[in-house]
Amino acid sequence: GENVEQHPSTLSVQEGDSAVIKCTYSDSASNYFPWYKQELGKRPQLIIDIRSNVGEKKDQRIAVTLNKTAKHFSLHITETQPEDSAVYFCAGGGSTLGRLYFGRGTQLTVWP
Amino acid sequence: KAGVTQTPRYLIKTRGQQVTLSCSPISGHRSVSWYQQTPGQGLQFLFEYFSETQRNKGNFPGRFSGRQFSNSRSEMNVSTLELGDSALYLCASSLASRTSGGALTYNEQFFGPGTRLTVL
Numbered sequence: 001g002e003n004v005e006q007h008p009s010t011l012s013v014q015e016g017d018s019a020v021i022k023c024t025y026s027d028s029a030s031n032y033f034p035w036y037k038q039e040l041g042k043r044p045q046l047i048i049d050i051r052s053n054v055g056e057k058k059d060q061r062i063a064v065t066l067n068k069t070a071k072h073f074s075l076h077i078t079e080t081q082p083e084d085s086a087v088y089f090c091a092g093g094g095s096t097l098g099r100l101y102f103g104r105g106t107q108l109t110v111w112p
Numbered sequence: 113k114a115g116v117t118q119t120p121r122y123l124i125k126t127r128g129q130q131v132t133l134s135c136s137p138i139s140g141h142r143s144v145s146w147y148q149q150t151p152g153q154g155l156q157f158l159f160e161y162f163s164e165t166q167r168n169k170g171n172f173p174g175r176f177s178g179r180q181f182s183n184s185r186s187e188m189n190v191s192t193l194e195l196g197d198s199a200l201y202l203c204a205s206s207l208a209s210r211t212s213g214g215a216l217t218y219n220e221q222f223f224g225p226g227t228r229l230t231v232l
Contacts (some may be wrong), residue, residue, distance in 0.1 A: 034220065043154075043202065043223040087154065098160035098206065098218055099144050099168045105154060 001025040003090045007104025009047035013080050014111055021106045024072040030092040033066060033073045039086045047074070047088075051095070063111065080110045114139065116205050116224035124230045130191040133227045137184050137205030143163070144186040144216060146178060149200040158201075161186055162208055163218065193231045198225045 002050040003026040013019050025033075034049035048063045050057045050073065057064050061080075066073040073092075077084055087107050117136045124132050128158040137144050145168075159226040161180035176186040184205075190197055204221040211217055 007145055032218075036223075043225045048221065049220060089156075095217055096215055097168060098145055098162060098208065098216075099170070100145075100221060101157070102147075102155040105191045 002030055002092055002101040004090060004101045006090050008106060009104065010107045012111065013110045015080060015082060019077045019080050019108055021075045022072060022086055023103050025092040029094055032034045032095045033090065033092050035063060035075050036063060036089045037086045038089065044089060046052055067083045082110050082112050084108060116203060118203055118224040118227050120227060120229045122218060124232065126144065126232050127193055127195060129167055129193050130189065131193060131229060132189050133201055135186045135189035135203035136206060141205035141207050142184050143206040143226050144180060144184065145204045145221060146188050146204045149202055158188065158212055195231050198231045200228050202226045207231055
């Protein structure tokens with residue numbers, strides 16, 4: 001099956017700085033890569049996703065890039081704010097499969 | 113539209129007991145996936161149902177089972193509970209659909225709030 005690895009496990013940044021979280025995957029058949037944000041005690045929320053026919057996608061302060069050749073994808077958050085503090089999970093899977101393979105998560109802390 | 117709902121939100125059981133958790137997907141979503149979340153193992157896939165059929169199964173023992181009803185609501189059952197089953201159980205719904213060729217295509221997965229199970 002697919003194996004998704006995520007780095008770093010913790011990330012601390014100053015408010016206003018950028019944050020980057022990186023993930024790699026093993027199965028070249030994977031073609032769908034979502035990112036979820038989970039605040040303490042809450043459900044994971046989909047914040048952005050990318051499909052393998054696209055190299056980059058942006059939504060306001062959040063962007064995701066995908067390198068299919070290297071099998072890695074990254075989440076970029078610019079102008080970070082304290083409310084961005086949460087655990088972020090990357091995931092990978094096939095669009096014909098009803099399952100996602102998750103990374104272990106990154107605890108992002110944004111200091112004011 | 114209302115989001116994914118799960119009941120109950122919290123459960124405390126003792127070893128050896130069994131438990132049933134329920135998940136109601138977003139209206140119109142026919143795919144329901146279940147995940148177990150623990151600090152040590154992260155988010156792990158349990159199984160996925162579409163149109164009352166289990167289509168995918170993760171690497172969990174047979175004590176973990178599930179089903180889906182005709183209204184797309186899903187239940188999962190854990191029998192003979194062990195201490196290690198303590199976790200947050202999350203379900204996710206997806207607007208899956210069939211292509212003209214008959215293949216299933218899944219869209220985004222949206223999570224419910226989870227059921228926090230504690231086994232004593």
